[in-house]
Amino acid sequence: AQSVTQLGSHVSVSEGALVLLRCNYSSSVPPYLFWYVQYPNQGLQLLLKYTTGATLVKGINGFEAEFKKSETSFHLTKPSAHMSDAAEYFCAVSERGRNFNKFYFGSGTKLNVKP
Amino acid sequence: DTGVSQDPRHKITKRGQNVTFRCDPISEHNRLYWYRQTLGQGPEFLTYFQNEAQLEKSRLLSDRFSAERPKGSFSTLEIQRTEQGDSAMYLCASRLQGIQETQYFGPGTRLLVL
Numbered sequence: 001a002q003s004v005t006q007l008g009s010h011v012s013v014s015e016g017a018l019v020l021l022r023c024n025y026s027s028s029v030p031p032y033l034f035w036y037v038q039y040p041n042q043g044l045q046l047l048l049k050y051t052t053g054a055t056l057v058k059g060i061n062g063f064e065a066e067f068k069k070s071e072t073s074f075h076l077t078k079p080s081a082h083m084s085d086a087a088e089y090f091c092a093v094s095e096r097g098r099n100f101n102k103f104y105f106g107s108g109t110k111l112n113v114k115p
Numbered sequence: 116d117t118g119v120s121q122d123p124r125h126k127i128t129k130r131g132q133n134v135t136f137r138c139d140p141i142s143e144h145n146r147l148y149w150y151r152q153t154l155g156q157g158p159e160f161l162t163y164f165q166n167e168a169q170l171e172k173s174r175l176l177s178d179r180f181s182a183e184r185p186k187g188s189f190s191t192l193e194i195q196r197t198e199q200g201d202s203a204m205y206l207c208a209s210r211l212q213g214i215q216e217t218q219y220f221g222p223g224t225r226l227l228v229l
Contacts, residue, residue: 043121043223
């Protein structure tokens with residue numbers, strides 16, 4: 001089974017600062033990779049995904065992530081944090097092929113943005 | 116495209132009672148997934164359907180949990196004889212198989228068992 005590790009359950013940045021949220025996965029075969037955002041008492045909203053092709057993917061709200069096979073990582077970044085980015089972020093992976101059914105999620109990183 | 120909807124959004128029940136949650140997927144999405152999310156954790160996969168067929172249910176937490184999707188549209192998740200440990204957010208997601216990899220999530224049903 002896949003496992004997903006998100007380093008840092010809480011990250012705090014100042015408004016306008018760089019956001020870096022880390023995600024590593026365990027798989028010998030590169031999976032599909034996703035980042036979701038969750039606001040309090042709401043469901044998950046897709047930020048971006050990597051399936052194939054260019055390893056740097058851009059998502060909504062100015063976020064982007066880079067798939068690095070050698071590091072089994074898919075870190076999420078945003079050049080300049082905004083107050084509205086405060087939320088919880090989840091990295092998820094899914095196996096390719098016929099097992100592509102269920103997502104494995106990390107435990108999440110809560111992003112706090114200070115004025 | 117009205118998105119995935121779930122009902123109710125909140126449920127408070129007493130230990131030992133049965134509860135049922137409903138999920139309406141995005142129209143024409145043939146795959147439907149259930150997840151459980153406990154406080155401070157990411158969602159945990161429970162089961163999924165392709166149309167009306169339940170293709171995997173091994174991750175359902177116990178035999179007190181069951182799910183159905185009788186007509187291949189909406190789905191229900193039932194928990195019998197609820198326990199305090201069942202308190203969690205129950206999330207539903209849907210996907211159009213073969214076209215896109217993304218699962219689209221509903222707002223969830225938050226269950227509190229007293």
